[in-house]
Amino acid sequence: MLDALRYEWTRLWTLRSTYWLIGIGLLCALAIPLITGIAAGDQTLDTFFTAVLLNGGAMFGLPFLAVFMGIIGIFSTGHEYRHGTIQPTLTSLPQRSRLIAAKILVMSGVTVAVTVLSLVLNAAVMLAFWGEIQGLFEDPLLPSLIGYVLYVLIYMLVGQGLGLLFRGVPSALVVIFLMPLILETAIAGLAFIPALDWLEPAVKFLPFNAGSRLMILDLSDAEDLGGDMLSRWEGGAVFALFAAIIMAAAWTLFKKRDA
Amino acid sequence: MITARGLHKRYKKTVAVNELSFDVRPGVVTGFLGPNGSGKSTTMRLMLGLDHGGGETLFDGTKFGDIRRPMNDVGTLLEAKPFHPTRSARNHLRMLASANRIPTSRIDEVMEYVGLATVKRKKPKGYSLGMAQRLGLAQALLGDPGILLLDEPTNGLDPHGIHWMRDILKRLAYEGRTIFVSSHLLSEMQLMADELVVIGKGNMIFNGDVDTFVREFTQTTVIVRSPAAEAFTPVLEREGATVTTGAKGELIVADLKIDLVGHLAFNEGIELRELSEHSASLEDAFMSATGSSEEFVAIDPEKTAAPAAPAAQAAQPAQDGTDNA
Numbered sequence: 001m002l003d004a005l006r007y008e009w010t011r012l013w014t015l016r017s018t019y020w021l022i023g024i025g026l027l028c029a030l031a032i033p034l035i036t037g038i039a040a041g042d043q044t045l046d047t048f049f050t051a052v053l054l055n056g057g058a059m060f061g062l063p064f065l066a067v068f069m070g071i072i073g074i075f076s077t078g079h080e081y082r083h084g085t086i087q088p089t090l091t092s093l094p095q096r097s098r099l100i101a102a103k104i105l106v107m108s109g110v111t112v113a114v115t116v117l118s119l120v121l122n123a124a125v126m127l128a129f130w131g132e133i134q135g136l137f138e139d140p141l142l143p144s145l146i147g148y149v150l151y152v153l154i155y156m157l158v159g160q161g162l163g164l165l166f167r168g169v170p171s172a173l174v175v176i177f178l179m180p181l182i183l184e185t186a187i188a189g190l191a192f193i194p195a196l197d198w199l200e201p202a203v204k205f206l207p208f209n210a211g212s213r214l215m216i217l218d219l220s221d222a223e224d225l226g227g228d229m230l231s232r233w234e235g236g237a238v239f240a241l242f243a244a245i246i247m248a249a250a251w252t253l254f255k256k257r258d259a
Numbered sequence: 260m261i262t263a264r265g266l267h268k269r270y271k272k273t274v275a276v277n278e279l280s281f282d283v284r285p286g287v288v289t290g291f292l293g294p295n296g297s298g299k300s301t302t303m304r305l306m307l308g309l310d311h312g313g314g315e316t317l318f319d320g321t322k323f324g325d326i327r328r329p330m331n332d333v334g335t336l337l338e339a340k341p342f343h344p345t346r347s348a349r350n351h352l353r354m355l356a357s358a359n360r361i362p363t364s365r366i367d368e369v370m371e372y373v374g375l376a377t378v379k380r381k382k383p384k385g386y387s388l389g390m391a392q393r394l395g396l397a398q399a400l401l402g403d404p405g406i407l408l409l410d411e412p413t414n415g416l417d418p419h420g421i422h423w424m425r426d427i428l429k430r431l432a433y434e435g436r437t438i439f440v441s442s443h444l445l446s447e448m449q450l451m452a453d454e455l456v457v458i459g460k461g462n463m464i465f466n467g468d469v470d471t472f473v474r475e476f477t478q479t480t481v482i483v484r485s486p487a488a489e490a491f492t493p494v495l496e497r498e499g500a501t502v503t504t505g506a507k508g509e510l511i512v513a514d515l516k517i518d519l520v521g522h523l524a525f526n527e528g529i530e531l532r533e534l535s536e537h538s539a540s541l542e543d544a545f546m547s548a549t550g551s552s553e554e555f556v557a558i559d560p561e562k563t564a565a566p567a568a569p570a571a572q573a574a575q576p577a578q579d580g581t582d583n584a
Contacts, residue, residue, distance in 0.1 A: 003328065007358035014350035015343065084341040088398060090309055091335045092355040094324045259309040 004102035007093055022114055025068030029056025029118045037129030051217050054122050055148045059215050065118055066152045069111045070159035074172040076107050078163030086259050096255050111156045115149045140217050147214030154243045161246035180208035204230050211239030260285055266305050267313030275301045277461040283439045288432045290452030291441035298461035299441040303410050318406050330359040334399030336409045340391045344384030348394050361402050369397040388415025406437040425451045481517045483510040484533035491529045
């Protein structure tokens, strides 16, 4: 297993795109507290805006880091097929399950590390402008930030699974962006039409929608949004289950298919 | 030593590889021959567990999937450009080396060996096919393995490169390594290989040494040119010969020795203008052995007119007439 981990680590860090994508992701997230600090550095921050500045606006939609780490996740598996490197990979490391396990472990570790680094950098900028961050290690900010890290991690794993499932990059990119940004939004919107209100119970289980509950600050708003919304960890579990199903299908097919 | 037994692969209704069994001995270069689409690459992928199918291949007694750090035992080159276009050649090898505990110093060594030392930090997207093949060979040699499996390694190489590759493979075999190299170029195999595994449509056609292959699949014919060819034909056929007429009216006599043909001509008082023997080359032997097993057969240009041919054909007699005049 150590050989596989070493391989995946070297594979990841010998690609220039890894540095670019992580760098752009960090900068995009960093831009939020930086711009806010320049524009409104003299104003007091409430808990909601503290969370927004720390996670780079993740709660407004799709987190910047999730997008970029998702792409790196897709590359980690899809690139092997796109560029035909799966052959040298499997002739240097023929144990397929070990290879996938190593890809998941290395990419998960890097994703968590990069997301935490992003939080630290954003916090440093906030400290520079506001001098303090109130309630950082307290409820509800801390669980929301932990949920943010988990959301980015699960999003990356979905990307990794899709890249392996589709054995390529373009299809996986389409799905990972189309689903949360268009498909789920459309389904949630259609549920408001009286004739389609039977969709409503399913909306809370839409995986990316459910996953976004991980980052939410005030869970009491769930009541207003349609009754029984999922709790933070229930939402996270639905999103994680979605990622697990994709990864399990991809892993099984990877073992069965010709390389 | 490679031992392949009962290799089998089916794609829906098509049998790509049909129960192939053969041994590849160390110390010699074993050529793996077959027309395009005959199943050479699929066989190699089956051997390495890249494709799923029937049968078993052992590399010095062990299945490929069971070898820990396989690059140290089996080196492979299967595709012409299996590299990420923006990862430098050196980093590509570093990545593979990291999975097999191969020291970094070995990477520079093999890059030097294949003549890519000056471009080792360049991205392979700028490599020519020949350079990519050299990088592929460097990849195969990275772990200094005792067994090499190379799929069409001379594709894209210039004549100097082909010569270089041939010398390297012969030298590696001389060192006692097991070399299994596929090609569809007969002339190349004639110069490179000691042993042959020949397949067509996934079926074994021949497995043995090159000389036996030529002997088994070539027919020596006698060429006879004579103004009395028509009268001589029944005489030859009476003696059991198979006679066909060539493009220039010459008789092509099979199943009869040249001495006997000469003797018959002398007895019958037939004037001869040519009496010679024609032995087929390895290429002819290959065509003879695999001719009926080609997967994809193009239209023979000699038998078919091109779209613009009517005009060309119309002009042809005049042209011929001018030439003859």
